[in-house]
Amino acid sequence: MDIWHMRGGRRLEGERRIQGSKNATLPILAAAALTPLRCELYRVPRLRDVEAALRILRCLGCRAERDGDAVAIDSTALSGCCVPQELMREMRSSVLFLGALIGRCGEAKLSLPGGCKLGKRPIDLHLDALRRLGARIEEDGAELRCLPSRLRGCEIVLPFPSVGATENALLAACAAKGESVLHGAAREPEITALAEFLIAAGARIRGLGTDTLYIDGFCPRRTVRRRMAPDRIAAATLACAAAGVGGDVRLRGFESGEISSLLHFLNEAGCDIIPQSDGLRLRAGGRLRAVGRVRTAPYPGFATDAQPLLMAALLRSEGRTLICETIFEDRFRQAPELRRLGADIRLGGRLAEIRGVEALHGAALCASDLRGGAAMVCAGLAAEGETVVFDEGHIRRGYEDLDGDLRALGAEIWLT
Ligand code: EPU
Numbered sequence: 001m002d003i004w005h006m007r008g009g010r011r012l013e014g015e016r017r018i019q020g021s022k023n024a025t026l027p028i029l030a031a032a033a034l035t036p037l038r039c040e041l042y043r044v045p046r047l048r049d050v051e052a053a054l055r056i057l058r059c060l061g062c063r064a065e066r067d068g069d070a071v072a073i074d075s076t077a078l079s080g081c082c083v084p085q086e087l088m089r090e091m092r093s094s095v096l097f098l099g100a101l102i103g104r105c106g107e108a109k110l111s112l113p114g115g116c117k118l119g120k121r122p123i124d125l126h127l128d129a130l131r132r133l134g135a136r137i138e139e140d141g142a143e144l145r146c147l148p149s150r151l152r153g154c155e156i157v158l159p160f161p162s163v164g165a166t167e168n169a170l171l172a173a174c175a176a177k178g179e180s181v182l183h184g185a186a187r188e189p190e191i192t193a194l195a196e197f198l199i200a201a202g203a204r205i206r207g208l209g210t211d212t213l214y215i216d217g218f219c220p221r222r223t224v225r226r227r228m229a230p231d232r233i234a235a236a237t238l239a240c241a242a243a244g245v246g247g248d249v250r251l252r253g254f255e256s257g258e259i260s261s262l263l264h265f266l267n268e269a270g271c272d273i274i275p276q277s278d279g280l281r282l283r284a285g286g287r288l289r290a291v292g293r294v295r296t297a298p299y300p301g302f303a304t305d306a307q308p309l310l311m312a313a314l315l316r317s318e319g320r321t322l323i324c325e326t327i328f329e330d331r332f333r334q335a336p337e338l339r340r341l342g343a344d345i346r347l348g349g350r351l352a353e354i355r356g357v358e359a360l361h362g363a364a365l366c367a368s369d370l371r372g373g374a375a376m377v378c379a380g381l382a383a384e385g386e387t388v389v390f391d392e393g394h395i396r397r398g399y400e401d402l403d404g405d406l407r408a409l410g411a412e413i414w415l416t
């Protein structure tokens with residue numbers, strides 16, 4: 001159990017470099033198993049989920065070694081196509097090994113993945129796409145078994161741009177014979193990062209950044225070197241922390257355009273946002289203003305991952321903000337905890353209404369998911385007195401050193 005302590009009220013000032021992206025790294029680690037490959041990956045964030053993916057690779061017979069922020073993977077010796085349940089349960093992205101293993105071995109045996117509890121999170125779209133490509137997948141309770149299958153290129157239409165289903169389909173389609181067209185694909189930057197990795201590994205993929213991806217075979221290469229993309233949600237977290245308590249921060253080493261929908265709201269709330277060549281500067285002082293209506297949406301819309309963070313930033317705003325969460329059914333779990341700080345948040349189905357209060361006060365909170373936990377930390381920094389966040393390790397699943405980053409910006413925060 002991590003216990004986060006913070007004494008709120010200190011402005012955040014200074015500069016931080018943004019960590020490598022969790023959600024870009026995880027699919028790339030699965031992709032490393034798709035074809036016999038040696039890869040060197042840099043700026044690989046040290047996170048619980050990333051270490052879990054490396055354990056899966058090792059369990060499949062691959063070599064996976066970390067040296068600082070570099071990870072070397074050699075998947076030439078992959079010897080199995082089964083991932084045990086205890087490894088599958090560690091995170092959501094373990095399901096991407098399904099597409100990678102079917103692509104590599106033609107068969108696979110896995111169980112249902114774990115991950116943050118944000119709603120039902122079915123994998124029907126993943127399975128439909130893989131089956132269209134020719135995978136013979138049987139579901140037996142929590143077990144997923146893909147019988148020996150021959151993949152062939154086809155047209156896949158995703159009825160919703162699921163990030164994970166797009167990634168799984170992309171992985172398997174690379175190994176299929178003939179061209180595949182993936183319509184309705186997710187457009188998140190993490191999809192583009194995966195496609196770029198696959199292209200470096202020999203795949204022919206067109207349509208990057210659009211909702212139609214054309215995948216036309218694979219001409220495998222033996223070595224790939226890549227630097228992981230910066231984590232736009234980690235940048236969003238520090239931006240929301242500074243917006244909520246006030247400050248002047250420079251966030252470096254990421255593309256601010258990737259969080260432009262969040263920046264739009266922070267700007268409307270009264271923050272000065274100054275885009276810079278490799279990041280941004282954010283200045284905030286006094287009480288923020290409410291921003292009216294916010295609606296989460298697939299990229300390039302307002303990211304569901306940033307929703308709890310923006311909520312935390314707006315707790316002391318003047319006025320009323322209505323947030324509509326359209327992506328996950330149960331992503332307001334942070335709200336009842338934030339109320340303990342004195343926040344006025346009313347929930348009704350997919351809507352959360354935030355009426356800004358003048359001041360928050362310290363309290364003891366309990367994190368139950370990654371971004372919700374980070375939102376509690378951001379809110380605690382803006383509360384008077386001491387706040388404690390009890391966390392079973394959710395926050396470390398996505399942040400390398402959130403307390404260190406915040407401390408370096410002047411926050412009074414420590415872990416026990
Ligand atoms: N969905 C289905 N069927 C499917 C797949 C998804 O109904 O087969 C639904 C989900 O239940 C959800 C919605 O579609 O309601 C969106 O799910 P999506 O598949 O797009 O999300 P994901 O791949 O499970 C990734 C990120 C999440 C992020 C979402 C949305 C990773 C490892 N996870 O999840 O990140 O919130 O996309 O952008 O990339 C996080 O980092 O904290 C996090 C939860």
